[in-house]
Amino acid sequence: MRPAASVLLLTTLTGFGYGLLAWVGAYAALGLLSTKPWFALGAIALALLLASLGLIASTLHLGRRERAWRAFSQWRSSWLSREGVAAVLTYPVAIAFAAAVYRDGSGVAARALGIAAAAASLITVFCTSMIYASLKPIRQWHNAHTAPDYLIYALFSGAVLLALLHAAVFGTPGAAAAACVACAAVALIAKGLYWRHIDAQTTLATLASAIGLPKGTEAKPLDAPHFTENYVLREMGFTIARRHSAKLRRISLVTGFAAPLGFSLIAGLSWLPRTATAAALACAVVGLFAERWLFFAEATHVAALYYGRRI
Amino acid sequence: MTMLPKAVPGAKKLGLVVDLDTCVGCHACAVSCKEWNTGGEAGILPDYDRYGPEPDGVWLNRVHSYETGAGGTCRTVNLPRSCLHCEDALCVTVCPTGASYKRAEDGIVLIDPEKCIGCKLCSWACPYGAREFDEDGGVMRKCTLCIDRIHNEDLPEAEREPACVASCPSRARHFGDLADPQSKVSQLVKERGGVDLMAELGYRPTNKYLPPRKAAIPTGPREAPARDASGIGGALLRLLDRALSR
Numbered sequence: 001m002r003p004a005a006s007v008l009l010l011t012t013l014t015g016f017g018y019g020l021l022a023w024v025g026a027y028a029a030l031g032l033l034s035t036k037p038w039f040a041l042g043a044i045a046l047a048l049l050l051a052s053l054g055l056i057a058s059t060l061h062l063g064r065r066e067r068a069w070r071a072f073s074q075w076r077s078s079w080l081s082r083e084g085v086a087a088v089l090t091y092p093v094a095i096a097f098a099a100a101v102y103r104d105g106s107g108v109a110a111r112a113l114g115i116a117a118a119a120a121s122l123i124t125v126f127c128t129s130m131i132y133a134s135l136k137p138i139r140q141w142h143n144a145h146t147a148p149d150y151l152i153y154a155l156f157s158g159a160v161l162l163a164l165l166h167a168a169v170f171g172t173p174g175a176a177a178a179a180c181v182a183c184a185a186v187a188l189i190a191k192g193l194y195w196r197h198i199d200a201q202t203t204l205a206t207l208a209s210a211i212g213l214p215k216g217t218e219a220k221p222l223d224a225p226h227f228t229e230n231y232v233l234r235e236m237g238f239t240i241a242r243r244h245s246a247k248l249r250r251i252s253l254v255t256g257f258a259a260p261l262g263f264s265l266i267a268g269l270s271w272l273p274r275t276a277t278a279a280a281l282a283c284a285v286v287g288l289f290a291e292r293w294l295f296f297a298e299a300t301h302v303a304a305l306y307y308g309r310r311i
Numbered sequence: 312m313t314m315l316p317k318a319v320p321g322a323k324k325l326g327l328v329v330d331l332d333t334c335v336g337c338h339a340c341a342v343s344c345k346e347w348n349t350g351g352e353a354g355i356l357p358d359y360d361r362y363g364p365e366p367d368g369v370w371l372n373r374v375h376s377y378e379t380g381a382g383g384t385c386r387t388v389n390l391p392r393s394c395l396h397c398e399d400a401l402c403v404t405v406c407p408t409g410a411s412y413k414r415a416e417d418g419i420v421l422i423d424p425e426k427c428i429g430c431k432l433c434s435w436a437c438p439y440g441a442r443e444f445d446e447d448g449g450v451m452r453k454c455t456l457c458i459d460r461i462h463n464e465d466l467p468e469a470e471r472e473p474a475c476v477a478s479c480p481s482r483a484r485h486f487g488d489l490a491d492p493q494s495k496v497s498q499l500v501k502e503r504g505g506v507d508l509m510a511e512l513g514y515r516p517t518n519k520y521l522p523p524r525k526a527a528i529p530t531g532p533r534e535a536p537a538r539d540a541s542g543i544g545g546a547l548l549r550l551l552d553r554a555l556s557r
Contacts, residue, residue, distance in 0.1 A: 070409070070428055230370075236440065303439060
């Protein structure tokens with residue numbers, strides 16, 4: 001599948017934004033925000049800003065942007081519609097949460113709304129993941145890994161961002177460093193398991209079944225309907241060389257998860273916490289972008305079979 | 312409304328039956344589809360870089376040719392590929408706006424060009440690559456089963472069939488109601504063992520494809536062994552060959 005900038009930005013930026021909001025909500029629920037209302041308010045604002053940028057980026061690939069409001073209507077069947085509804089509903093919840101924190105960071109209202117904001121954030125990320133997980137023609141997405149992985153990466157992104165904010169304001173990353181280490185380790189393992197899963201998958205269909213011939217019939221393309229690339233091939237026939245994907249996998253594992261894990265550990269031990277958390281964030285951004293690019297680039301669509309492409 | 316319609320008793324399932332045995336791969340169906348639909352109600356089917364090095368455009372029907380089998384059973388199979396108007400149409404349920412819908416009364420899957428936001432998710436949901444994006448209009452396009460022909464009372468009754476069916480010179484395309492077991496198309500599917508494309512994906516397409524018949528004519532080696540050109544005739548032929556090859 002073509003790794004379009006709009007969807008890469010959508011999924012990574014909303015991961016950082018909603019991940020951060022989920023952590024701030026969790027902090028409030030645990031009563032860790034009592035002495036830090038301005039810090040929490042700043043973090044909530046940043047979270048909403050990042051999520052909004054991601055959502056705006058996602059509208060860039062629309063053919064008719066002025067009609068985007070229509071996308072809120074089909075929540076009964078469409079995960080894309082549900083994502084839109086969940087994203088919009090997260091705003092009032094987050095604003096109410098911010099107001100409660102401003103009044104009393106350790107009050108019952110702040111704790112309850114913290115849980116609500118965290119839930120709304122994670123539900124939105126879950127809806128995004130299900131857009132991909134529900135697409136049956138794409139074996140690399142339509143599996144049990146996609147949804148939990150997206151949630152893990154969002155929580156990891158948010159933890160890395162929160163650790164940096166905490167270190168920048170208070171000098172230490174606090175409990176966020178431990179969250180970073182734990183999330184990075186889980187994310188690293190999850191990504192490894194995902195790749196092992198998609199590498200072992202059998203293809204969903206064959207050219208023979210795609211053209212209605214009995215299973216096992218030999219078939220190969222003779223003449224294509226057109227000589228140049230068309231929409232279907234551009235969008236769904238994207239292929240990436242194996243050696244490139246192997247290299248990018250290493251880059252995203254090391255830069256995206258292993259390096260932030262190491263830097264967060266260093267920050268957690270109070271060695272150069274500001275520098276270390278900043279380095280963790282920088283690595284996570286680059287690594288997650290590579291990881292997300294691969295999520296699209298490695299995904300194959302059965303329609304490409306008609307053109308004799310490997311899926 | 313992107314929920315799939317509830318089954319209505321007695322509702323039609325209009326669709327196509329394509330005979331892979333008699334399709335000669337002439338692309339007449341694709342061309343007449345393009346011609347009819349570019350002048351249709353939904354507006355033109357755009358072409359890009361028309362006279363440049365990378366011509367491209369939106370087509371709702373594409374004809375592929377494949378080589379199947381090996382040795383004496385080797386043959387060409389031509390496959391016209393368009394929307395199959397699936398019963399479990401994921402392209403409909405993923406649509407966030409309600410632009411993509413399936414009609415309850417005849418099962419035709421359509422796009423409302425006034426509601427489509429061009430998010431392209433429906434094209435990702437279709438295993439058959441049947442939806443193509445209209446870059447000029449910013450909306451998705453697909454086969455309408457020539458809805459503006461088949462229900463068009465301004466046309467003589469004989470012409471109320473999809474353009475691709477009307478134009479097929481080898482009569483490899485058939486249009487009808489696949490919900491009615493007595494219809495011509497249902498009978499054809501029954502007699503010839505019509506199949507679903509990519510049945511394993513479970514979309515339950517309405518359109519069926521009739522598999523190629525087993526070749527009745529034994530096909531041995533087609534090229535006669537080269538005869539030894541000897542004697543005076545052979546010498547003359549060699550001379551002629553040299554003269555012509557100059």
